[in-house]
Amino acid sequence: MKTTERIIPDRLQSPIQRYLKSWETLLLAVAVAIFIANSFASPYFLNAWNLSDATFNFTEKAMIAFAMALLIISGEIDLSVASMIALASTAMGAAVQAGFGTPVLILVGLGTGVICGAFNGILVTRMGLPSIVVTIGTMSLFRGISYIVLGDQAYRGYPSDFTFFGQGYIWWVISFEFVLFLIIAIIYGIILHKTNFGRAVFAIGNNPTGALFSGIRVQRVKFILFLLTGFMSGIAAICLTSRLGSTRPSIAFGWELEIITMVVLGGVNILGGSGSIPGVVIAAFVMGLVTFGLGLLNVPGIVMSIVIGALLIGVIAMPRIWKMTRTN
Amino acid sequence: MLKRLITSREALLMLIILVLIGLVAIRFPRFITLSNLAGVFNDTSPLILLAIGQMIVILTKCIDLSVAANLALTGMVVAMINVAAPGVPVVVIIAVAIGLGALMGAFNGLLVWKLDIPPIVVTLGTMTIYRGTVFVISNGKWVNSHEMTQAFKAFPRYELFGMPMMSWTAIIAVIIFFIVMTRTTLGRSFYAVGGNPHAATYAGINVGRSQFWAFTISGALAGLTGYLWVSRYAVAYVNVASGFELDVVAACVIGGISIAGGIGSVGGALLGAIFLGVIKNALPVINVSPFWQLAISGSAIIIAVALNARSNKNHGRIILKSAEKTQ
Numbered sequence: 001m002k003t004t005e006r007i008i009p010d011r012l013q014s015p016i017q018r019y020l021k022s023w024e025t026l027l028l029a030v031a032v033a034i035f036i037a038n039s040f041a042s043p044y045f046l047n048a049w050n051l052s053d054a055t056f057n058f059t060e061k062a063m064i065a066f067a068m069a070l071l072i073i074s075g076e077i078d079l080s081v082a083s084m085i086a087l088a089s090t091a092m093g094a095a096v097q098a099g100f101g102t103p104v105l106i107l108v109g110l111g112t113g114v115i116c117g118a119f120n121g122i123l124v125t126r127m128g129l130p131s132i133v134v135t136i137g138t139m140s141l142f143r144g145i146s147y148i149v150l151g152d153q154a155y156r157g158y159p160s161d162f163t164f165f166g167q168g169y170i171w172w173v174i175s176f177e178f179v180l181f182l183i184i185a186i187i188y189g190i191i192l193h194k195t196n197f198g199r200a201v202f203a204i205g206n207n208p209t210g211a212l213f214s215g216i217r218v219q220r221v222k223f224i225l226f227l228l229t230g231f232m233s234g235i236a237a238i239c240l241t242s243r244l245g246s247t248r249p250s251i252a253f254g255w256e257l258e259i260i261t262m263v264v265l266g267g268v269n270i271l272g273g274s275g276s277i278p279g280v281v282i283a284a285f286v287m288g289l290v291t292f293g294l295g296l297l298n299v300p301g302i303v304m305s306i307v308i309g310a311l312l313i314g315v316i317a318m319p320r321i322w323k324m325t326r327t328n
Numbered sequence: 329m330l331k332r333l334i335t336s337r338e339a340l341l342m343l344i345i346l347v348l349i350g351l352v353a354i355r356f357p358r359f360i361t362l363s364n365l366a367g368v369f370n371d372t373s374p375l376i377l378l379a380i381g382q383m384i385v386i387l388t389k390c391i392d393l394s395v396a397a398n399l400a401l402t403g404m405v406v407a408m409i410n411v412a413a414p415g416v417p418v419v420v421i422i423a424v425a426i427g428l429g430a431l432m433g434a435f436n437g438l439l440v441w442k443l444d445i446p447p448i449v450v451t452l453g454t455m456t457i458y459r460g461t462v463f464v465i466s467n468g469k470w471v472n473s474h475e476m477t478q479a480f481k482a483f484p485r486y487e488l489f490g491m492p493m494m495s496w497t498a499i500i501a502v503i504i505f506f507i508v509m510t511r512t513t514l515g516r517s518f519y520a521v522g523g524n525p526h527a528a529t530y531a532g533i534n535v536g537r538s539q540f541w542a543f544t545i546s547g548a549l550a551g552l553t554g555y556l557w558v559s560r561y562a563v564a565y566v567n568v569a570s571g572f573e574l575d576v577v578a579a580c581v582i583g584g585i586s587i588a589g590g591i592g593s594v595g596g597a598l599l600g601a602i603f604l605g606v607i608k609n610a611l612p613v614i615n616v617s618p619f620w621q622l623a624i625s626g627s628a629i630i631i632a633v634a635l636n637a638r639s640n641k642n643h644g645r646i647i648l649k650s651a652e653k654t655q
Contacts, residue, residue: 077448123630123634127634127637128637129633129634129637130587130588130633132391132448132587133577133581133587133629133633134630134633136574136577136578136581136629137578137581137626137627137628137629137630137633138626138630139574139626140574140578140622140623140625140626140629141622141623141626141627141630142626143622143626144619144620144621144622144623144624144625144626145623147619147620147622147623148617148619148620148623151617151619152619249619257452257455257456260452261452261453264449270446270448270449271446300463300468302459302460302463302468302566303460303463303464305456305459305460306456306457306460306461306464308456309452309453309454309455309456309457309460310453310457312449312452312453313439313445313449313450313453313454313457316443316445316449317439317443317445320443320444320445321443324443
């Protein structure tokens with residue numbers, strides 16, 4: 001751990017300069033570049049329906065990424081999100097088998113997510129355990145319960161009105177999921193950047209002891225963040241289950257890493273304390289565009305993951321290498 | 329001395345493992361035959377090797393999520409070398425595996441050391457890169473048993489004093505790293521870096537370089553395991569050991585290695601791995617569906633970390649009692 005020297009400048013950069021140098025602007029430039037490259041690379045890219053399909057690549061993950069961003073800013077992490085999707089989806093499948101309709105399914109999905117989130121939250125905030133270990137444990141536990149319930153079987157037979165959440169369109173090519181993604185983005189943007197709660201999240205991430213002495217209920221805020229992450233996993237589980245129309249215990253396998261990649265790519269400091277929702281939104285588009293563009297070029301999914309991995313390390317390494325070469 | 333031994337975490341874990349084996353033996357006495365237990369140990373050897381490397385990384389306040397991908401890539405490379413050049417002796421293959429693994433670990437370490445990127449981000453990225461590279465070099469094809477030479481496949485199964493080389497490798501690694509961690513300056517520096525990085529810096533230890541070596545060691549062990557894994561199961565494909573990195577971290581956590589760094593031992597990593605190995609091998613014996621395994625190991629992690637937190641509570645000496653109370 002190095003001691004970082006902070007030089008306090010005599011005057012602040014002008015707002016335009018600050019805006020141009022911000023992480024979000026850099027990311028936006030990357031997104032635009034990828035968009036242009038894609039439209040040259042494949043003639044099928046600039047098609048409204050194809051682009052609409054492409055949004056499904058990231059909407060569900062991004063919904064969780066917003067809650068995850070708040071959690072990471074506060075200095076915690078949740079690796080169990082994908083497993084919460086699996087468990088919530090399994091619970092909804094079981095509810096279908098029991099003959100319940102769509103409204104109950106939604107309640108079951110959201111309820112399972114909230115309960116799982118509360119479980120993580122209690123272990124971290126009440127018992128003071130490190131969240132990375134707790135959620136590695138619950139990651140196995142939640143998905144493990146799905147495996148115990150389902151084994152190698154699958155739940156199907158979701159009611160037809162349930163399909164709207166993952167397959168429905170609001171208007172023309174604008175899908176329900178995409179609209180939901182935008183609404184959630186706006187809500188989280190307001191929560192993080194415009195409310196006391198959001199300021200508390202930043203304060204906790206920068207200095208938990210300082211936050212505590214400032215009268216912020218650190219543990220309660222963290223608990224709420226774990227609840228929110230669980231709740232968002234529940235929403236994602238509803239959308240994903242509705243889109244796939246079936247539940248297997250391996251559903252959403254490995255998503256936690258993609259979601260964290262999205263958050264970090266969005267400029268959220270993995271060590272906590274800084275980050276923004278617009279950054280995460282742009283990162284979601286970047287990842288969606290990359291996977292979709294490469295998909296149109298028939299690049300297999302696993303090769304795409306190399307690109308995503310390199311992107312993750314690259315965008316974080318670049319500014320640091322830049323800074324190193326300038327100081328030398 | 330004796331009291332410390334009995335109350336140590338390792339002793340407690342040992343006791344739990346023995347009780348576990350005992351409970352299984354009640355249902356199925358043949359589980360505790362020597363040959364079966366040796367088999368369980370042999371099955372657990374890859375986990376032990378990786379857990380030792382992971383333990384050193386965690387000691388220095390880092391985490392290495394790329395070990396399973398490293399294992400898969402090294403395994404695929406040595407398998408392809410074996411197919412392309414069947415004449416290459418196994419010793420060279422092993423050296424290549426260790427070297428290649430160490431190289432990938434060193435890459436992680438360099439990013440952490442020189443660019444100061446958080447280890448979880450680095451290894452999350454390299455995990456997908458290494459795993460993807462397996463696909464790129466193999467074109468998604470499998471290297472099957474009949475394509476490998478006999479010598480390539482024979483090494484981990486070769487028996488010495490009644491135990492296969494696979495088990496011996498794990499035992500030798502445990503001994504070597506027990507000595508390294510307790511008797512060398514390098515080993516002590518890992519503890520120092522994790523225990524208090526600032527104090528370590530003042531003591532003349534380069535924190536970043538220690539972390540670099542931790543990643544390199546972890547990578548070298550992952551590379552070695554890559555060869556052992558591929559040759560023992562006589563198949564190499566893209567998804568070899570997929571998700572195994574979490575088992576490795578789980579073994580460390582169960583073995584009492586603190587994720588905050590500075591606390592842990594080779595013995596802990598060994599016992600944590602054996603604990604998971606016993607569960608994995610016991611479930612089919614007592615007729616529990618293997619689908620239970622994931623939930624059980626998840627619960628074990630949570631219980632272990634809760635117990636560890638409890639036993640760590642009294643460690644630090646409180647200087648300002650009044651300040652502590654207000655927290």
